[in-house]
Amino acid sequence: xxxxxxxxxxxxxxxxxxxxxxxxxxxxxxxxxxxxxxxxxxxxxxxxxxxxxxxxxxxxxxxxxxxxxxxxxxxxxxxxxxxxxxxxxxxxxxxxxxxxxxxxxxxxxxxxxxxxxxxxxxxxxxxxxxxxxxxxxxxxxxxxxxxxxxxxxxxxxxxxxxxxxxxxxxxxxxxxxxxxxxxxxxxxxxxxxxxxxxxxx
Numbered sequence: 131x132x133x134x135x136x137x138x139x140x141x142x143x144x145x146x147x148x149x150x151x152x153x154x155x156x157x158x159x160x161x162x163x164x165x166x167x168x169x170x171x172x173x174x175x176x177x178x179x180x181x182x183x184x185x186x187x188x189x190x191x192x193x194x195x196x197x198x199x200x201x202x203x204x205x206x207x208x209x210x211x212x213x214x215x216x217x218x219x220x221x222x223x224x225x226x227x228x229x230x231x232x233x234x235x236x237x238x239x240x241x242x243x244x245x246x247x248x249x250x251x252x253x254x255x256x257x258x259x260x261x262x263x264x265x266x267x268x269x270x271x272x273x274x275x276x277x278x279x280x281x282x283x284x285x286x287x288x289x290x291x292x293x294x295x296x297x298x299x300x301x302x303x304x305x306x307x308x309x310x311x312x313x314x315x316x317x318x319x320x321x322x323x324x325x326x327x328x329x330x331x
């Protein structure tokens with residue numbers, strides 16, 4: 131074996147032993163998703179500034195029929211970390227007075243994922259309208275229901291991680307989301323703020 135090949139093999143061995151194996155949580159970080167739906171009232175929704183840690187905020191591109199798009203918004207956050215709460219916010223403007231259905235969710239599974247990734251949400255608040263109902267998720271019913279929020283299925287177990295504030299947070303995914311109605315005023319910007327992280331267990 132020549133000197134060059136020997137040197138390359140030695141370098142490869144050093145890199146291999148010096149690089150720790152990546153954990154699943156290092157490879158896949160879930161994106162928090164917030165969906166707004168005002169189709170029932172035909173209330174047009176427009177994304178606006180400011181935004182914090184959002185990858186995109188726009189009229190939901192995949193919704194059908196196409197004429198429903200102006201009344202929906204999909205806000206996708208930057209990838210959330212494991213074990214660390216990140217602050218997010220985005221703003222939208224309604225065209226008319228009424229109510230908007232707001233949904234907390236996660237992204238659908240993608241390449242390398244075996245299940246829809248779960249996302250923890252905390253400290254949901256609104257500016258430009260009335261306060262979020264149980265936005266800190268501290269009010270939990272005797273049967274485990276989360277006051278003020280409706281789940282697509284049933285409340286998911288919250289796991290072993292600590293809350294960002296208080297004792298509780300909510301865990302959701304793309305198929306088991308949590309929603310509540312938000313009262314809006316024509317032309318009045320509404321800023322939705324929340325904390326999120328990728329769910330560990």
